[in-house]
Amino acid sequence: MKKLIPFRQLALAAAAVFLAHACTVRSASADLHLQAQLVWGTNIDKPDDPKLKEVDSQVKDKLRGVFKWKNYFEVNRQNFTVTAAGPKKVKMSDQCEIEVQSLGNASVELKLYGQGKMVVRKTQKIKAGELLVLAGDDKNDTAWFVVLSLIER
Amino acid sequence: MNHETELKLQAYLDGELSESEATAIREMLARDPQARSVTDALEATRTILLANEPELKVPETREFYWSKIRRQIELGEEQGAVANAGQAAPAWWLRFLAPAGLLAVLIVLIALSLRAREGASPIWAMDDGHEIETPLEETSSFSFRSEAAAMTVVWVDSHRE
Numbered sequence: 001m002k003k004l005i006p007f008r009q010l011a012l013a014a015a016a017v018f019l020a021h022a023c024t025v026r027s028a029s030a031d032l033h034l035q036a037q038l039v040w041g042t043n044i045d046k047p048d049d050p051k052l053k054e055v056d057s058q059v060k061d062k063l064r065g066v067f068k069w070k071n072y073f074e075v076n077r078q079n080f081t082v083t084a085a086g087p088k089k090v091k092m093s094d095q096c097e098i099e100v101q102s103l104g105n106a107s108v109e110l111k112l113y114g115q116g117k118m119v120v121r122k123t124q125k126i127k128a129g130e131l132l133v134l135a136g137d138d139k140n141d142t143a144w145f146v147v148l149s150l151i152e153r
Numbered sequence: 154m155n156h157e158t159e160l161k162l163q164a165y166l167d168g169e170l171s172e173s174e175a176t177a178i179r180e181m182l183a184r185d186p187q188a189r190s191v192t193d194a195l196e197a198t199r200t201i202l203l204a205n206e207p208e209l210k211v212p213e214t215r216e217f218y219w220s221k222i223r224r225q226i227e228l229g230e231e232q233g234a235v236a237n238a239g240q241a242a243p244a245w246w247l248r249f250l251a252p253a254g255l256l257a258v259l260i261v262l263i264a265l266s267l268r269a270r271e272g273a274s275p276i277w278a279m280d281d282g283h284e285i286e287t288p289l290e291e292t293s294s295f296s297f298r299s300e301a302a303a304m305t306v307v308w309v310d311s312h313r314e
Contacts, residue, residue: 062302112309120294121286122307129303136309 031083032102032126033153038076038092039145040138041069059147062131069143079151082108098146110134110148128152154187162192166199 039055040047041063052073054060060072075093080100082088087101087109099111109123112134124132132148158181164170165178181188285307287294297306 062299062304065302066297066299066304066306118288119292120307120309121284121288122296123284124305125283127303131302131304133304133306134309135306136311 031081032100032106032108033081033151034079034100034108034126035149035151036078036080036090036092036098036100037074037145037147037149038096039063039147040073040075041067041071041135041143041145042073043070043141045071047073055147059131059149063133063145063147067135067143072145087111092146096144096146098148100148108132108148112146126150154191158188159191162188163195166192166195 037055037059039059040052052075055063055072055074063072064070078090078092080088080090082100082102084102084104087099089097089099091097095115097113099113101109103109103123105125106127107123107125109121110132111121112119120134122132122134126132126148128150129152130150134146134148135143137143161170161174161178165175170178182192283296283305285294285296287309292309292311294307294309297308298304299306
């Protein structure tokens with residue numbers, strides 16, 4: 001007796017639809033909306049530059065939980081999107097620039113340039129609520145921080 | 154007295170002999186005291202058994218008693234059939250899952266080999282793997298991960314005096 005539904009062909013069609021859907025979802029979610037902050041860590045209570053403002057409490061608490069400095073001031077903040085098309089360069093200061101590339105699957109490659117030279121390159125999976133921080137010491141017992149985070153939408 | 158004669162006496166007492174044979178046994182009993190003694194012993198044994206054999210009565214009718222046994226047998230057969238059916242189901246699924254699993258493994262292996270050929274980073278490194286590179290000779294770095302703060306830190310040391 002001939003079967004009403006050809007189960008083998010149905011299974012193949014379902015697998016093809018599943019794979020196509022998975023590829024579509026993957027490409028659509030490859031875009032990453034990120035925020036980069038250049039932060040200055042110091043023990044002084046008030047900086048000389050009036051344009052500096054304290055970083056938001058969430059980032060400050062996290063930095064305070066790890067580092068010795070009491071205060072953290074935001075020097076610059078940039079919101080940007082990286083796509084699968086290629087890396088994105090973002091200028092954080094006159095001497096500091098970062099380059100971020102999406103590697104897919106929520107992974108990023110973060111490069112830090114100082115005075116045009118690549119200082120450090122880091123690949124990391126980044127999730128909502130996670131911080132990826134590049135840091136180093138600065139003059140007068142202070143420190144700089146580049147804080148990269150995913151913007152939740 | 155031989156064994157065959159004893160059996161004849163037993164058959165006589167049970168009424169299993171023909172009339173001619175019974176007459177012959179009666180004549181033997183009249184003239185043979187040993188035969189009478191054996192016959193008396195057999196009769197006494199039968200009387201004792203008939204009078205003293207315990208009679209047990211089942212609390213239910215004979216039909217009901219056997220119907221219970223029949224139901225138990227039928228129930229056992231049904232459970233056996235269900236158990237056999239349960240064992241057959243995994244075999245059917247295994248026949249489907251075995252090739253499907255093999256196909257999945259093949260797809261993963263092909264994907265991994267293609268990525269390796271293209272020089273891309275392996276798939277497992279994209280999940281939790283991370284890399285750090287500090288190309289300048291005058292700098293070094295180390296990374297730190299705080300699970301509590303959900304924060305990964307790369308500290309860059311520039312070796313300044």
